[in-house]
Amino acid sequence: MKTISTIKEIQNVIKEIKSTKKKIGFVPTMGFLHDGHLSLMEQASRENDCVIVSIFVNPLQFGQNEDFDSYPRDIERDQFLAEKAGVHYLFVPSVTEMYPSKPSIEVKAKDRVDVLCGKSRPGHFDGVVTILTKLFHIIQPDRAYFGKKDAQQVAVVEGLINDLHFPVTLVPVPTIRETDGLAKSSRNVKLSDKERNQAPRIYHSLLQAKSMIKKGERSVGKIISVIKNDILENTDGNIDYVEILSYPELKKLNELKGTIIVAVAVHFVNARLIDNITLELN
Ligand code: AMP
DSSP: OEEEOOHHHHHHHHHHHHHTTOOEEEEEEOSSOOHHHHHHHHHHHHHOSEEEEEEOOOGGGSOTTSSTTTSOOOHHHHHHHHHHTTOSEEEOOOHHHHOSSSOSOOOOOOSSOSSHHHHHSTTHHHHHHHHHHHHHHHHOOSEEEEEGGGHHHHHHHHHHHHHTTOOOEEEEEOOOBOTTSOBOOGGGGGSOHHHHHHTTHHHHHHHHHHHHHHTTOOOHHHHHHHHHHHHHHHOSOEEEEEEEEETTTOOBOSSOOEEEEEEEEEEOSSOEEEEEEEEEEO
16 A cells, blocks of 8 residues: 555556556545444445545534544554555645645535534535545546445535536445444544443434334424433433434425434534434335
């Protein structure tokens, strides 16, 4: 595996790969890799000739009071793990490499962003689609891998790829969890021991919702209040949102049917955690 930090050098590599008609699988990340990231890389490795992973903590997608500065970083450990997962090139640009001057153009996400994280993190998805537009242009992947843990991101990226006609196949990958159910996240290390013990309640509450829905419950209000009570009674976290929407359209539902997402975001002292499940209903 080779680590590359300049756009020029990775573009030369891409030219070379393209000239041999090899398929490129791309996994964009913010690093501090865990098993969730590695499952994306392993799937990319099975489905493509060449796997390229980017590690870039993108300032554009962080709000003013968010954790850009304190986001966990460990590039040496990431290099070791990525190589083991079958990655060929690790693209690790600096902020000035990606944004040498104040951007003269930014991409704006207009659909599917008035709910969930788009609502509570204004501008977040504009930052996501702007950096992905740049990365897709640089890497020119055949397939791009995204985790379903960030289900709204998958929905928004689907819009980006369709609207801007990127010749890229979006591959959503299931959420990888700790044995107690907590979705793996780079931010989990920012939980205190007490919070870490409480955090699996988020997934527990989603499973409770799933079981209610399977048994026939169709009242969105009732399901949301069961989730909220479970989290509030069993954790010190503050609920950012609990929403049930159509997926991937992310529209409010009068009636629970079709593919739905039940999504939760909870603030702990130093980490905001998100999780979701999707269900197919008749
Ligand atoms: P991040 O570094 O948090 O931006 O994540 C990079 C990619 O890994 C995104 O597509 C995430 O959705 C995905 N990802 C993060 N956590 C998980 C997880 N627990 N399971 C599967 N994919 C994940």
